[in-house]
Amino acid sequence: MPEDPSASLVLVSTAGPVTTVSLNRPAKRNALCVELLSQLVAAVAAAEQDKSQRILILRGEGPAFCAGLDLVEAAVPERAHRSGELIAQCLRALSATPLVTIAAVHGAAIAGGAGLMTACDIAVAAQGTQIGYPETRRGLVAALVMTFLRRQLRERDARELLLTGDLIDSARALAIGLVNREVPAGELMTVAQAYADTVLRGGPEAVANTKRLFAELWPRPVLADLDRAQAFHLEARQSSEAAEGIAAYREKRPPNWLAGQG
Secondary structure: OOOOOOOOOEEEEEEOOEEEEEEOOHHHOOOEOHHHHHHHHHHHHHHHHOOOOOEEEEEEOOOOOEOOEOHHHHOOHHHHHHHHHHHHHHHHHHHHOOOEEEEEEOOEEEOHHHHHHHHOOEEEEEOOOEEEOOHHHHOOOOHHHHHHHHHHOOHHHHHHHHHHOOEEEHHHHHHHOOOOEEEOHHHHHHHHHHHHHHHOOOOHHHHHHHHHHHHHOOOOOHHHHHHHHHHHHHHHHOOHHHHHHHHHHHHOOOOOOOOOOO
16 A cells, blocks of 8 residues: 655754755665655755755665665556656756765665665765665666766676676775765764765855766766666566566565566
């Protein structure tokens, strides 16, 4: 059953010019459902419209930052397409906002959850965090996050992550440049706040324009690549492989990739 759209699946707090946005679906490891994604898009927009705010820290309540797409909801056709659109909107919002975005990740950042982290300007990971993009094992394509990975990682590392679907730990993520810092779990928010304090030493317009220029200096803008990637993402979501991969995950069995083929 869809969750109550009025439920607070995203918590927002402010301290001076810093907004902290917390994913608040801990019983589901902050899995990305339509309601949570809608509230996250709204939270980023509200922080951006508040001219007193300069930094947005994204974190997760409970044992994990975000376990990725809600695969129960993804099996419901009338909601699957909407969640795919909203994931793209979230990545656009985090990437394009003039606010400096800092991901503070712990426990696990998987698939769409790792995508949220990757769309942020700075990422701090607690030691032992598991990070990865296992979309191919569900018959899906990590098209949206590829937009960011191809800018942030060596191509060999990006190909390894996306083609194998293997999870890596925070130490490996640091070594390949997927996160900026790896810290003890108890220091995660302290280090995220320290990054915020350092950014705040710069001029507001200079920082915002620096972020905007990063996007514009690539041969194609990030938002243009996201538009192109969204078509791949939605096509994969509607495929027979996605239906089998999601069903296999829910039924705790290996997928039969030959199912449905002539």
